[in-house]
Amino acid sequence: MTVKRTRGRPPAGDAADRRAAILDAARAKFAAQGFSGTSMRAIAREAGVDVSLISHYFGDKAGLLVATMELPVNPIEKIAGVIEDGPDGMAERLLRTFLTAWDPHRDVFSSMYRTTMSAQDSQAPMLQLAREVLVSTLMEVLEGDDRELRATLIASQLIGMATLRYVVQMPPVADAAIEDVVRLYGPAMQVLIDAAADR
């Protein structure tokens, strides 16, 4: 698609145009107002389409956020696979899935990360993704107290490990076998998943 779309202009008739118009509108709204400050309805209005078309193409708002980022890995699908078997052993599944998915795309991760850090913008797409997909989904599965703080700390473990492995490439984390990272880091992450309600 090379069609350049003007903000608010009703899109041309074909499906690819309407899909592109929705993504353009969503990128602009998410950047300006953040994920929770943006309604599907406002995006539909901006793109000149019916709101039901957004659900048709992208499922929900998180799906739309992920689509705007054009990632080589779909984090919604990946994390759905991780949490479907519940909290038992979830840390190892989360780490193995994350590393298997991103190891082949470490340059993409690194570039996205550096862009996010240099922007000093709490609405940066990668941060919205971390909050609205990773933390939000983890929170659904955690039991007990402090679920949001624990989910965010699990995300911080993942982000810290990925920073050393992909971004600054510090050995031995940068070149350790996936199974070694899973074996050693998994139990450390599982502690936050299992933390008892009465701690």
Add this chain to the structure above:
Amino acid sequence: MTVKRTRGRPPAGDAADRRAAILDAARAKFAAQGFSGTSMRAIAREAGVDVSLISHYFGDKAGLLVATMELPVNPIEKIAGVIEDGPDGMAERLLRTFLTAWDPHRDVFSSMYRTTMSAQDSQAPMLQLAREVLVSTLMEVLEGDDRELRATLIASQLIGMATLRYVVQMPPVADAAIEDVVRLYGPAMQVLIDAAADR
């Protein structure tokens, strides 16, 4: 000190001049050749002083690296206090010490972090500090197998948490009470300290 020093020029006679000459030489050498690629002798030669003077002012090479960074917190002193009681309960001491020291200087941490990430330089002072002070010191205290990988993963936990708390300021990690972070994250970090030799 506002005296600007020319590389390699023998310093003037007073102590403040000699100290500044050593720091200038060390900054240049660490940036160009990294920590392990730089000898105390080479720094002394560059600064035009006797090598014993470096030990006199800065203790050892790690002390010199820390001095070049002009940090509001001395990480060598902090981590010495953390490890002196050994691995039992060390994660909680490490977290409480780190947070108590850096919470009042979150802007400095954040600025240093962003500079490091935008530089794409494995010799960035902050990364040398993480490897040569944090990871190296943790490795001395860890027992069992995979000590270097485990020490680096502990560092990644600390870096990930500090990234969310100070740099991107993601709630609830950004504004959680120190004791809540210590209570929840400490046990997750302690797993990597305690990991048995025969795992």
